[in-house]
Amino acid sequence: MKLLQMTDIHLTAPDQTIGGRDPWQNFNAALDHALANHPDAEAIFITGDLSDWGETDDYRRLAERIEALPLPVHLCIGNHDDRETFLGTFPEAAxxxxxxxxxxxxxxxHAVLLDTWGPESHAGHFCRDRARWLADRLAELPGPVWLFLHHNPVPTGIGPMDEIMLLDADRLADAIARHKGKIAHIFHGHCxxxxxxxxRGIPFSAPRGxxxxxxxxFGAERLxxxxxxxxxxxVILVAPEGTMVHMIEFGYQGEIREEGSPHYADWDRATMVR
Known part of the structure; x- marks a missing residue:
């Protein structure tokens, strides 16, 4: 099984940039690269910060874009999103x-998508209702289960980032405690x-965005x-014996070189590129 994870797409009004980069242009480039190189993927999961300012037009354009894709796209929301506005375009996600x-x-x-959004906060939240919903679903589902959410549940060691991690990580841990053996991996974004x-013993990973x-x-104190x-x-590759997660830097503009054969017998000074 192959799955794709995109995160922190931060869509804006057309031609607006963030850090000198156009989020729509880069999101389209990510989709084009993924579909060209991974047409066998089963689904795309986007783990939050779909819109940079939680605006209706961003969600409407996103809905139009993903509707035309040849594989399903599943959405989490993040701190830059607005839940009510998002559900105005994607009511079926509730x-x-x-x-x-x-x-x-x-x-x-099964994949289980979680909501870690909270009003007027960049930190992650996971209330009792959300935790109860997750515990009930885990009790029903056979393994393996793949969890997708926006906020990181483990501190990064970077002060300002850890102020806005999933503040209710202990509640998440309690919700999954009885079912840890079913959960194969946790995928998040945000950082x-x-x-x-x-x-709590369950592997997690996040790509850059x-x-x-x-x-x-690690020396940051405020910003x-x-x-x-x-x-x-x-790119998430799943087999019965394990899971491999790659981060594909589609924005890299440099040369991709052939280095040489992977076979030991071919490792000599004439064939290995150095």
Missing amino acids: DENGHVQKVVPLSLG HIPLSGHF TNHAGWPN LAASDLPQSYG
Whole structure:
């Protein structure tokens, strides 16, 4: 099974830029690159910050764009989104409590999309209703389960970023505690930097994002840091024996060189490029 993860697309009005980059241009470039190189993907998951300012026009244009794609696209919301405005365009994304949460059947298990949005906050929130919904779904579903959400549940070690992580990470942990064996991986966004690790024993990862890039400034005390690193999306390869996650830097403009054969017998000074 192959899945694609895009995150932090930050769509704006046409021709508006963020950090000198056009979010719509880069989102389209990400889609074009992904569809050209991974036509066998089963679905695309976009893990939040769909709109930069939570505006109706951004969601309407997004709906039109993904409707034309040859594979399904599933959406989480992030801190830059507005839940009510988003649901005005995507009403089918709401669970019974009005949160943007759903279960997606896959060829190998199920994806579960979580809502970590909170009003007037860049931090992540996960209330009792959301936690109860997740625990109920996990009790019903066989494994494996793949969780998708926006906010990072584990501190990054970067002060300003950790102020806006998932503040209710303990509640998330309690909701999944009885079903940890079913959860194969957690995918998030939010930080604009590639991350990996584990949350209460469950592996997680995040790619950089399709537009502007962050930078891990561990000495930062007040402000987040940005950089000009390439735009990216994730490719998730799932087999019964394990999961591999790649970050594809589609925004890289440099040369791709052939280095040489992977076979040991061919490793000599005449054939290996150095």
